[in-house]
Amino acid sequence: MPKLYTKRVAYGLTPPNINIVESPKQAFSDPTVNDRYDAGQLWLNQTDNTAWLLVSYTGGIPIWIQIDNSNITGVAWVISANNAIAAANNTGYIVTGNPPAITLPANSPVGTIIQVVGRGANNWQILTNAGQRIVFNGVTSLAGAGVRLVATHAGDTLTLTTTVADVEFTVIQTNDNLNLITV
Numbered sequence: 240m241p242k243l244y245t246k247r248v249a250y251g252l253t254p255p256n257i258n259i260v261e262s263p264k265q266a267f268s269d270p271t272v273n274d275r276y277d278a279g280q281l282w283l284n285q286t287d288n289t290a291w292l293l294v295s296y297t298g299g300i301p302i303w304i305q306i307d308n309s310n311i312t313g314v315a316w317v318i319s320a321n322n323a324i325a326a327a328n329n330t331g332y333i334v335t336g337n338p339p340a341i342t343l344p345a346n347s348p349v350g351t352i353i354q355v356v357g358r359g360a361n362n363w364q365i366l367t368n369a370g371q372r373i374v375f376n377g378v379t380s381l382a383g384a385g386v387r388l389v390a391t392h393a394g395d396t397l398t399l400t401t402t403v404a405d406v407e408f409t410v411i412q413t414n415d416n417l418n419l420i421t422v
Contacts, residue, residue, distance in 0.1 A: 263280075263281040263282065263283050263290075264276065264280060264281070264282045264283065265283050265285055266282065266283070266284060266285065267284065267285055267286045268284060268286065269282075269284050269289065269291060269303075269305075270282045270291050270293070270301070270303045272300050272301060274301060274303070275301050276293055276301070277293070278293055278294060278295055278296070279292070279293065280292070280293040282303065287346055287348070289305055289348055290305070290306045291303045291304065291305050291306065292304055292306050305348065305349075314329055314330060314331045314352055314354055315327075315329065315330050315331070316330070316331045316332075316333065317330060317331070317332050317333070318332075318333045318335070319332055319333070319334055319335070319336065319339070320334075320335045320336050321336050321339065322336040322337060322338070322339060322340060323336075323339075323340050323342070324336075324339060324340070324341045324342070325342050325344070326341050326342060326343055326344050326353050327344060328344055328346075328347050328348070328351040328352075328353070328401075329351055329352050329353075330353060330354075331352075331353075331354035331355070331356070332353075332354070332355050332356070333356045333358050334355060334356070334357055334358065334359075334363045335358050335359040335361075336361065336363075337361050338361040338362050338363060338364065339357075339361065339363040339364070340363070340364050340366055341353075341355060341363060341364070341365050341366065342365075342366045342367075342368065343365065343366065343367055343368060343371055343399075343408055345368050345405065346405055347401040347404065347405055347408070348401060348404050349401050349402065349403070349404050350400060350401060351400065351401040352398065352399070352400055353398075353399045353400075353408070354396070354397065354398045354399075355390075355395075355396065355397045356394075356396045357390055357392075357393055357394050357395045357396070358394070359393060360393050361393060362389060362390040362391065362392065362393060362395065363389075363390045363395070364387050364388065364389040364390065365387065365388040365389075365397070365399070365408075366384075366386070366387055367380075367382075367383070367384060367385070367386040367387075367408075368384060369383055369384045370382050370383065370405075370406060371383075371384075371386065371405070371406055371407070371408065372386060372406065372407050372408070373386055373388050373399075373407075373408050373409075373410070373419060374402065374407060374408070374409040374410065375388060375409075375410040375417060375419045376410070376419075378419060379407075380419055380421045381421045382406070383421075385421065386419075386420070386421050387418075387419075387420040387421075388410070388417050388418070388419055388420075389417060389418040389420060390415065390417060391415055391416055391417060391418060392415055394414075395413065395414060395415045395417065396412075396413060396414045396415075397410065397412070397413045397417065398410070398411050398412040398413070399411065
């Protein structure tokens with residue numbers, strides 16, 4: 240049976256009635272259909288730093304949606320001369336290494352963005368972890384470590400998004416023809 244809720248308001252302020260919002264629920268897991276709160280409740284999964292919002296109830300079942308809380312202003316940019324980079328979710332890299340190799344994050348929620356801009360004379364490459372695959376120009380690579388997406392020219396740019404959590408990364412924008420290599 241769904242929990243009955245009462246509206247809570249504060250008085251004596253301008254405007255005279257403002258809703259009091261519950262503190263975010265902090266847990267070490269994602270919410271389930273058994274997690275019933277007021278609509279608008281924020282849920283923070285401390286294990287993978289994801290956020291969920293309870294938007295409604297359908298047939299007495301809470302409807303939680305995952306929201307992107309990784310970087311409110313967009314992609315955070317890093318300038319790196321490292322030859323080996325462990326990519327972070329919602330991060331862009333301006334790379335100058337010799338040649339830079341960027342390994343995709345092992346844990347990456349759907350909708351995560353990773354961007355790369357080559358700067359300098361060397362081409363960059365994207366590397367997968369075991370079980371991960373890349374989709375480029377309608378071609379899906381085999382899953383596994385050893386899959387590489389290689390820039391063909393200095394100055395190549397790339398935007399990837401996670402289309403299957405932790406597993407599949409799709410090229411959504413590039414300025415050149417990249418090489419997708421599986422071994």
